[in-house]
Amino acid sequence: MTALLTMKNLRGGYGDSDILFDLSIEVAKGEIVAIVGPNGAGKSTAMKSIFGLLDIRAGSIAIGETDITGWAPNRIVKAGICYVPQVKNIFSEMTVHENFEMGAFLRKGDYSAALDRVYNLFPDLRTKQKATAGRLSGGQRQMVAMGRALMLDPQVLLLDEPTAGLSPKYMEQIFQISRDVRDSGVAILLVEQHAKQALAFADRGYVLAAGRNRHEGPASELLADRHIAEMFLGG
Amino acid sequence: MEWITVLNYPVYLAIFICIYGCLAIGLNIQWGYAGLFNAGVAGFFAIGAYASAILTSPWAEGRLGGFDLPFPVGLVGAMLLAGLLAWPIGKICLRFRSDYLAIVTIGVAEGIRLVARSEEWLTNSARGISAIPRPFGDLPYAKAQLVYLGITALILLVAYVLVQRQAVSPWGRMMRAIRDNESAAQAMGKDVPYRRLEAFILGSALMGLAGALYVHLARTITPDAIDPMLITFLVWIMVILGGAGNNRGVLLGAIIVWVIWSTSEIVTDQLPSEYALKAKYGRMFLIGLLLQLVLRFRPEGILPEKLRKESREERPMGEQASATQATGNIIN
Amino acid sequence: MDMHSFINFFLLPGIVQGSIYALGAIGITLVFAIMRYGHFAHGDLATFGAFIALAFTTVLGLSPYAALPLAVLATGVFAVALDRLFYAHLRAMPKIITTIASFGVALMLRSFVQVVWGVNTTSYTRGITRPENWFGIRVKSHEIVTLLVAIALVVALHLFLTRNKWGKAMRAMSDNPELALFSGVDNGKVIALTWIIAGGLCAASGFFLGLNTELKSLMGWNILLPTFAAAILGGVGRIEGAIVGGLIVGIAEELSVLVIPGEYKVMSAFGILLLVLLFRPTGLFRGKVL
Numbered sequence: 001m002t003a004l005l006t007m008k009n010l011r012g013g014y015g016d017s018d019i020l021f022d023l024s025i026e027v028a029k030g031e032i033v034a035i036v037g038p039n040g041a042g043k044s045t046a047m048k049s050i051f052g053l054l055d056i057r058a059g060s061i062a063i064g065e066t067d068i069t070g071w072a073p074n075r076i077v078k079a080g081i082c083y084v085p086q087v088k089n090i091f092s093e094m095t096v097h098e099n100f101e102m103g104a105f106l107r108k109g110d111y112s113a114a115l116d117r118v119y120n121l122f123p124d125l126r127t128k129q130k131a132t133a134g135r136l137s138g139g140q141r142q143m144v145a146m147g148r149a150l151m152l153d154p155q156v157l158l159l160d161e162p163t164a165g166l167s168p169k170y171m172e173q174i175f176q177i178s179r180d181v182r183d184s185g186v187a188i189l190l191v192e193q194h195a196k197q198a199l200a201f202a203d204r205g206y207v208l209a210a211g212r213n214r215h216e217g218p219a220s221e222l223l224a225d226r227h228i229a230e231m232f233l234g235g
Numbered sequence: 236m237e238w239i240t241v242l243n244y245p246v247y248l249a250i251f252i253c254i255y256g257c258l259a260i261g262l263n264i265q266w267g268y269a270g271l272f273n274a275g276v277a278g279f280f281a282i283g284a285y286a287s288a289i290l291t292s293p294w295a296e297g298r299l300g301g302f303d304l305p306f307p308v309g310l311v312g313a314m315l316l317a318g319l320l321a322w323p324i325g326k327i328c329l330r331f332r333s334d335y336l337a338i339v340t341i342g343v344a345e346g347i348r349l350v351a352r353s354e355e356w357l358t359n360s361a362r363g364i365s366a367i368p369r370p371f372g373d374l375p376y377a378k379a380q381l382v383y384l385g386i387t388a389l390i391l392l393v394a395y396v397l398v399q400r401q402a403v404s405p406w407g408r409m410m411r412a413i414r415d416n417e418s419a420a421q422a423m424g425k426d427v428p429y430r431r432l433e434a435f436i437l438g439s440a441l442m443g444l445a446g447a448l449y450v451h452l453a454r455t456i457t458p459d460a461i462d463p464m465l466i467t468f469l470v471w472i473m474v475i476l477g478g479a480g481n482n483r484g485v486l487l488g489a490i491i492v493w494v495i496w497s498t499s500e501i502v503t504d505q506l507p508s509e510y511a512l513k514a515k516y517g518r519m520f521l522i523g524l525l526l527q528l529v530l531r532f533r534p535e536g537i538l539p540e541k542l543r544k545e546s547r548e549e550r551p552m553g554e555q556a557s558a559t560q561a562t563g564n565i566i567n
Numbered sequence: 568m569d570m571h572s573f574i575n576f577f578l579l580p581g582i583v584q585g586s587i588y589a590l591g592a593i594g595i596t597l598v599f600a601i602m603r604y605g606h607f608a609h610g611d612l613a614t615f616g617a618f619i620a621l622a623f624t625t626v627l628g629l630s631p632y633a634a635l636p637l638a639v640l641a642t643g644v645f646a647v648a649l650d651r652l653f654y655a656h657l658r659a660m661p662k663i664i665t666t667i668a669s670f671g672v673a674l675m676l677r678s679f680v681q682v683v684w685g686v687n688t689t690s691y692t693r694g695i696t697r698p699e700n701w702f703g704i705r706v707k708s709h710e711i712v713t714l715l716v717a718i719a720l721v722v723a724l725h726l727f728l729t730r731n732k733w734g735k736a737m738r739a740m741s742d743n744p745e746l747a748l749f750s751g752v753d754n755g756k757v758i759a760l761t762w763i764i765a766g767g768l769c770a771a772s773g774f775f776l777g778l779n780t781e782l783k784s785l786m787g788w789n790i791l792l793p794t795f796a797a798a799i800l801g802g803v804g805r806i807e808g809a810i811v812g813g814l815i816v817g818i819a820e821e822l823s824v825l826v827i828p829g830e831y832k833v834m835s836a837f838g839i840l841l842l843v844l845l846f847r848p849t850g851l852f853r854g855k856v857l
Contacts, residue, residue, distance in 0.1 A: 051749065073748040073749055073751075074748060074751045074752065074753050077749065077750065077751035078751060082749070083749045085745070085746070085749070088743055088745065088746065089746060090743070090746070091738075091739050091742040091743050091746060091747075092742060092743070093738070093741075093742045094735070094738060094739065094742060098735060098738075098739075101732075101735060102735060102736070102739045102746075102747070102750045102752075103750055105732070105736060105750045105751050105752055106750075106751035148746075148750065149749075152751070270663070272663055272666065272667070274607070274670060327841060327844050327845055328844065330848075331844065331848065331856065332662075332663070333663045333666070334599075334604065334605035334662075334663065334666055335605075335799070335844060337605065337607065337666060337670075338605060338607075338791075338792065338795045338796075338799075338840070339837075339840065339841070339844070341607075341791065341792060342792050342834070342836075342837035342840065345792065345833070345834070345837070346834055346837060349830060349831060349833070349834065352830070353828070353830040353831070464673075464674060464677075464788070468670070468671070468674055471667065471670070472671075475667070512686075513681075513682050513685075516678040516681035516682045516686075517678065517682055519674055519677075519678040519681075520674070520675050520678035520679060520682065522674065523671040523672065523673075523674035523675035523678065524671075524675060526667075526668070526670075526671035527652075527653050527668060527671055527672070527675075530657060530664065530667070530668050530671075531656055531657075534660065534664065
């Protein structure tokens with residue numbers, strides 16, 4: 001298995017203080033990788049580091065063979081990584097359709113095929129194209145957020161707590177759509193607070209604590225490990 | 236020529252430095268310690284000037300006063316009135332980011348100029364107020380100037396010592412904490428709006444005091460004597476160039492900027508008259524440019540605030556993280 | 568007061584003045600929305616635009632109306648240059664630092680105008696234009712042009728922001744700057760575009776102010792307060808708000824002379840500003856509050 005996204009021995013943080021100390025994560029094409037861990041472990045920070053949102057002091061980030069450490073966000077997007085932040089992940093004053101158009105901002109020429117695919121993934125949104133995104137329900141907003149990120153046909157999709165605050169019904173739906181996206185050949189890296197549910201649906205997982213890798217392996221094994229369950233997954 | 240007259244110009248220069256020093260310390264309290272953008276410095280200066288003029292000048296037909304009160308009463312009155320004016324403005328604006336305060340204070344300064352111009356019963360309109368007394372004003376000119384320099388320097392020194400003592404006290408630390416991280420300060424139970432209002436009023440009172448010192452030097456005041464944009468701007472550049480948050484720095488800024496500003500006038504006055512007027516505007520252009528250069532190459536000023544570390548940097552993306560860091564809690 | 572004199576002496580002048588404020592307020596609101604700071608050189612940039620138009624009329628011998636588009640374009644490009652020279656490097660600092668820098672730019676622009684064109688008042692055309700009389704409503708031709716051009720500019724801007732890819736990118740940047748970056752929008756280009764539009768509209772507002780009144784070096788500084796009041800009244804970041812806000816401020820100024828002495832007419836914008844900040848800081852159209 002060759003890794004598509006590689007984060008190697010990352011150390012970094014904001015200002016003077018470090019949050020990540022020695023973090024290494026790999027994601028391959030066609031797999032879902034979940035990052036779980038207690039509050040303050042640096043899960044979201046790990047994801048933000050890819051987009052150059054914190055000062056990286058050591059280590060590297062690469063997509064394929066290309067080192068992208070410290071690149072500007074728009075170059076990283078062009079390199080094929082799309083990011084769905086946990087909060088403020090839609091253009092709330094713009095319509096659903098305009099959100100998707102912004103997702104396709106870097107595409108040249110006709111993108112109706114990509115648009116069609118996104119509407120197929122999220123059929124609920126087809127009737128809401130002209131609706132202002134900020135007025136939708138929480139689950140639908142999360143769909144708009146994912147749809148926007150998928151408009152560029154990314155190689156890697158980063159999802160920061162995609163199910164936070166969603167009802168079980170929407171949570172299941174988001175997970176199902178993520179699987180569909182994975183099956184179309186996209187690598188997905190997600191951070192999850194609901195560790196058990198996330199590991200239950202991911203292919204592989206990383207357990208972080210205090211900015212370091214603590215455990216990693218196939219998601220099912222992590223889930224089955226009593227020790228990990230007690231320490232990190234809430235028993 | 237007596238030795239003392241040789242000193243006339245430097246003394247005159249020094250008096251103005253003291254007056255601007257007061258303004259700069261006032262603005263330093265507002266901007267340097269509390270992060271408040273007062274773009275109407277000249278307005279508070281004018282209020283102080285008129286207040287002291289009305290209180291201390293002899294009775295005159297057709298306008299309020301004068302009350303012929305002693306000089307110190309004029310100074311206190313100037314500070315009180317300027318502080319009193321600052322109170323409602325601060326009440327309304329300090330809830331918002333400083334941009335709103337800036338535009339409102341510009342409006343205040345304009346309003347004060349309009350009142351000075353239009354209200355004959357109060358300010359005697361365009362003819363202004365004259366015969367304003369000066370302490371020891373009966374002495375020969377050169378001596379009177381020297382004595383007045385002593386008075387302004389003493390007042391500036393007192394203001395400096397008092398403000399400096401506050402600045403290094405817990406009050407000063409708290410003000411900086413509020414400026415640098417409002418939410419964290421609020422979380423620690425600081426009454427942020429009240430503290431800001433305090434700084435705004437105190438700074439404005441000092442600006443009023445400077446206005447009073449000016450008016451007793453000039454002994455006359457008209458609406459056009461106070462160019463709102465120019466005064467406000469000179470004080471701002473003094474504070475930024477000297478080093479916002481450092482009282483010694485802003486005083487140094489006052490000296491440098493005022494010396495440049497008034498000696499350049501000597502140079503441009505030598506020009507033929509058709510160029511002299513243009514040269515005045517050219518000088519203003521250069522002062523504007525000086526601000527840009529300072530902001531670009533030395534934004535912390537010549538004497539930077541010692542306690543200020545990385546707080547001036549803003550991280551649009553990492554805001555939440557740095558905020559939680561500062562409160563020392565969860566970092567995720 | 569009968570209907571005709573209300574329209575002739577209050578409503579019409581108010582609308583004309585209001586559209587001048589609106590043109591400036593749109594730029595202020597755009598800068599607020601996309602770069603997140605108050606731009607205090609906006610009034611003096613309008614002065615600059617007005618005098619650039621004057622230069623086109625005197626040097627090239629163009630008619631004022633022919634000079635307008637050139638001045639709009641020139642001021643737009645000039646605004647981009649101002650940003651590159653004086654604001655761009657301050658982007659990583661707290662936004663208020665840029666506001667301070669803009670205050671300095673205001674002084675520089677004004678001094679520049681004073682050095683080049685002097686401090687005396689001047690005008691684009693000599694002589695007095697007689698108002699035309701339509702069913703008792705007296706309106707001057709340049710007032711009609713002001714309104715028509717203002718409407719055309721607003722419609723063009725609206726179409727740009729809702730139909731064009733880069734227009735949408737501007738709205739996206741205003742709505743959620745981080746997500747716009749994650750979508751691959753180059754914020755340097757959006758900022759340059761914002762300055763072209765804001766600077767161009769600013770020149771138009773200065774031009775029409777000069778056309779309807781007169782040109783002088785302080786003309787722009789004098790409309791800074793009403794223009795900001797219009798932007799905040801409408802709701803920061805709301806273009807429709809800036810237009811409505813501009814019209815309200817313009818009309819309120821004209822009507823104010825019925826209740827306050829004429830000398831204080833210019834303070835009515837200040838009064839409106841204080842009322843908005845006190846009672847509805849988000850403005851009429853629920854804008855951002857900074």
